[in-house]
Amino acid sequence: MKSLIRIFAIMHKELLQLSRDRLTFGMIVGIPLIQLLLFGYAINTDVRNLTAAYVDEADSHLSRQLIADLGATQVVVLRQRVANVGELVQLLDAGAISVGVAIPDDFDRRVISRDRPALQLLVDGTDPIILGVAEGLAAIPLRFDSQSGLQPRQRMVEVRNYYNPERRSAVNIVPSLVGVVLTMTMVLFTGVAIVRERERGNLELLINTPVRTVELMLGKIVPYIVIGLIQLVIILAVGRVIFSVPIMGSEWQVLLAALIFISANLSLGLLISTVAATQFQAMQMTFFFFLPSILLSGFMFPFEGMPEIAQGIAEVLPLTHFNRLIRGIVLRGAEVSMMMQEIFALAAFTAIALTLAVLRFSKRLD
Amino acid sequence: MQSNGEFAIQARGLTRRFGALVAVNEVDLNVPTGKIYGFLGPNGSGKSTTIRMLCGLLTPSSGQASVLGLDAGKDSEALKQQIGYMTQRFSLYEDLSVRENLQFIGEVYAIPRRERRGRMDELLSRFRLTGRERQRAGTLSGGQKQRLALAAATMHRPNLLLLDEPTSAVDPSNRRDFWESLFELTEQGTTILVSTHYMDEAVRCHNLAILDRGVKVADGSPRSLGENIATNVIEVQADDIDAAHLALHGVPQIVSLTRLGTRLRAQLPKHISEPAAIVARALRHAGIAAEVDRVFPDIEDIFVAVTELRETRPGTTEAVDS
Numbered sequence: 001m002k003s004l005i006r007i008f009a010i011m012h013k014e015l016l017q018l019s020r021d022r023l024t025f026g027m028i029v030g031i032p033l034i035q036l037l038l039f040g041y042a043i044n045t046d047v048r049n050l051t052a053a054y055v056d057e058a059d060s061h062l063s064r065q066l067i068a069d070l071g072a073t074q075v076v077v078l079r080q081r082v083a084n085v086g087e088l089v090q091l092l093d094a095g096a097i098s099v100g101v102a103i104p105d106d107f108d109r110r111v112i113s114r115d116r117p118a119l120q121l122l123v124d125g126t127d128p129i130i131l132g133v134a135e136g137l138a139a140i141p142l143r144f145d146s147q148s149g150l151q152p153r154q155r156m157v158e159v160r161n162y163y164n165p166e167r168r169s170a171v172n173i174v175p176s177l178v179g180v181v182l183t184m185t186m187v188l189f190t191g192v193a194i195v196r197e198r199e200r201g202n203l204e205l206l207i208n209t210p211v212r213t214v215e216l217m218l219g220k221i222v223p224y225i226v227i228g229l230i231q232l233v234i235i236l237a238v239g240r241v242i243f244s245v246p247i248m249g250s251e252w253q254v255l256l257a258a259l260i261f262i263s264a265n266l267s268l269g270l271l272i273s274t275v276a277a278t279q280f281q282a283m284q285m286t287f288f289f290f291l292p293s294i295l296l297s298g299f300m301f302p303f304e305g306m307p308e309i310a311q312g313i314a315e316v317l318p319l320t321h322f323n324r325l326i327r328g329i330v331l332r333g334a335e336v337s338m339m340m341q342e343i344f345a346l347a348a349f350t351a352i353a354l355t356l357a358v359l360r361f362s363k364r365l366d
Numbered sequence: 367m368q369s370n371g372e373f374a375i376q377a378r379g380l381t382r383r384f385g386a387l388v389a390v391n392e393v394d395l396n397v398p399t400g401k402i403y404g405f406l407g408p409n410g411s412g413k414s415t416t417i418r419m420l421c422g423l424l425t426p427s428s429g430q431a432s433v434l435g436l437d438a439g440k441d442s443e444a445l446k447q448q449i450g451y452m453t454q455r456f457s458l459y460e461d462l463s464v465r466e467n468l469q470f471i472g473e474v475y476a477i478p479r480r481e482r483r484g485r486m487d488e489l490l491s492r493f494r495l496t497g498r499e500r501q502r503a504g505t506l507s508g509g510q511k512q513r514l515a516l517a518a519a520t521m522h523r524p525n526l527l528l529l530d531e532p533t534s535a536v537d538p539s540n541r542r543d544f545w546e547s548l549f550e551l552t553e554q555g556t557t558i559l560v561s562t563h564y565m566d567e568a569v570r571c572h573n574l575a576i577l578d579r580g581v582k583v584a585d586g587s588p589r590s591l592g593e594n595i596a597t598n599v600i601e602v603q604a605d606d607i608d609a610a611h612l613a614l615h616g617v618p619q620i621v622s623l624t625r626l627g628t629r630l631r632a633q634l635p636k637h638i639s640e641p642a643a644i645v646a647r648a649l650r651h652a653g654i655a656a657e658v659d660r661v662f663p664d665i666e667d668i669f670v671a672v673t674e675l676r677e678t679r680p681g682t683t684e685a686v687d688s
Contacts, residue, residue: 013470021461205457206474208451210475
């Protein structure tokens with residue numbers, strides 16, 4: 001009973017302080033909105049309109065046909081025609097184009113005899129995504145004039161696109177963004193929570209009261225769970241309105257997954273708070289954790305493509321598990337019960353982080 | 367070590383090291399119940415460290431302390447219900463209002479809701495904070511902040527109050543008010559341990575311990591401290607005080623010479639008989655007209671005698687003997 005009163009005391013105080021801290025209050029609403037708009041519009045793996053130039057040394061009917069076909073794909077925009085391959089390379093070096101199309105003067109003969117590649121694509125391969133897209137161009141069928149009689153070859157494999165038939169990146173980005181935003185704000189908020197009290201001298205008073213360490217930790221966590229849920233609602237609602245990302249699964253499943261994920265992040269934040277000496281250090285540590293979360297969790301790159309070591313690290317990060325959960329529920333209509341191992345992983349992370357935080361926190365100054 | 371009702375705090379050989387630095391060195395304490403006990407000493411003399419060990423915030427490197435009959439090291443959690451602690455720096459929440467701060471403290475000590483209301487109103491009026499309930503603590507003046515901190519520290523009616531330099535940021539008139547509040551608390555039976563570096567506050571304490579570089583160099587009532595110092599104090603009043611100062615400077619028996627406005631206070635070791643005569647003779651030699659009296663040591667004399675002269679005394683005594 002007394003324990004509950006004390007936990008409520010900490011919670012109440014925390015909420016009061018929060019309501020007076022305009023910057024933090026703004027961050028609660030501002031960060032999800034800004035990130036959602038920024039990532040939702042900017043991240044687009046569905047690459048179009050790569051700048052390109054071409055050399056047409058053949059200048060035949062067939063080559064002009066090919067150029068027109070390439071332009072029609074909208075994958076490349078052929079901005080200019082240059083005189084020779086050398087100029088094409090120069091443009092590539094200068095970064096003016098991402099793709100160069102070189103058509104040799106014996107293009108027609110090569111197409112007919114089919115003994116050598118008929119043309120070359122010069123691609124800026126530094127960005128693998130561009131390289132991949134450009135390679136896709138190689139699959140374009142070369143249409144002969146009608147009398148040749150050769151049909152474009154039938155494709156061996158047909159790809160059926162589940163869950164995202166329109167191939168929109170936002171569908172993938174919005175649910176994962178819930179996890180990214182929660183990682184950033186939740187870890188940061190609790191990361192500075194105890195350090196701030198230490199810096200302002202409040203902690204010396206607090207540890208002289210009968211408040212127990214666990215009570216202090218719980219009192220600090222609970223208000224932020226509510227805040228995390230508010231952020232969740234903002235992202236999914238705005239994602240639905242602006243990017244038309246539907247929630248295929250049940251809202252309760254989303255809530256359940258989010259609750260356990262938020263707890264994991266808050267526990268980590270508290271652990272950071274017991275290690276960091278200043279708020280600045282807490283922020284640095286948060287960032288140190290945030291970056292691999294974004295890069296390795298499957299938010300940016302598919303998990304399967306990463307080397308084993310990176311996958312191992314990713315399995316430790318809560319965001320990896322949450323990404324699987326939230327994408328499953330929101331996009332595929334899956335149920336949490338189908339992905340229990342992710343729930344267990346998040347629960348284990350929470351338990352370990354919270355235990356370490358309680359153990360590390362001392363009600364003494366020495 | 368068994369503590370009885372007579373002493374609120376008993377400590378034996380209390381020592382705290384931070385690396386190579388010995389912040390508190392073998393301090394023994396007997397703090398009588400229901401009295402104000404003062405720690406006097408300059409910054410870095412170990413006052414805060416001692417207080418922190420007594421409320422269980424710091425673990426002693428060696429020695430032990432019994433506080434309200436509990437072991438300060440082992441039973442610190444049980445102790446926390448019974449002691450009030452006021453930190454040197456204002457440690458309530460500046461972004462909360464006066465009332466919200468008190469309410470928080472009340473909740474943290476799990477004081478029942480109904481009792482809490484009455485207690486808060488009582489404290490607000492006693493510490494003259496009525497009318498400021500809604501003001502943010504950060505915008506209070508230094509004196510008001512201290513009163514609020516004291517109100518918070520006494521919220522749960524502790525038997526023992528530990529105050530770490532409570533008045534260091536408070537102007538003199540507010541300091542006097544603050545001390546009036548402390549006396550009211552002792553009348554209700556609360557024991558108070560207060561550290562200070564103000565001499566005028568030290569004399570207000572029933573008992574006093576003087577700390578110097580981690581060592582307790584003297585303790586007792588201000589009166590008994592004055593009686594027990596190793597020197598006699600001679601006060602000199604002269605028209606040309608500079609000349610008198612200069613004349614007395616070379617007198618070997620004088621171990622300390624302090625100038626206070628138009629007066630000088632000289633200290634001579636107790637074993638020297640007729641100290642006033644020695645001083646008067648020296649002044650007459652220099653041709654200075656002055657009034658010379660033997661006086662009872664004030665707190666500053668005591669402080670000088672037990673701190674500054676502590677290390678120089680053996681050397682000086684030698685000089686006098688030869």
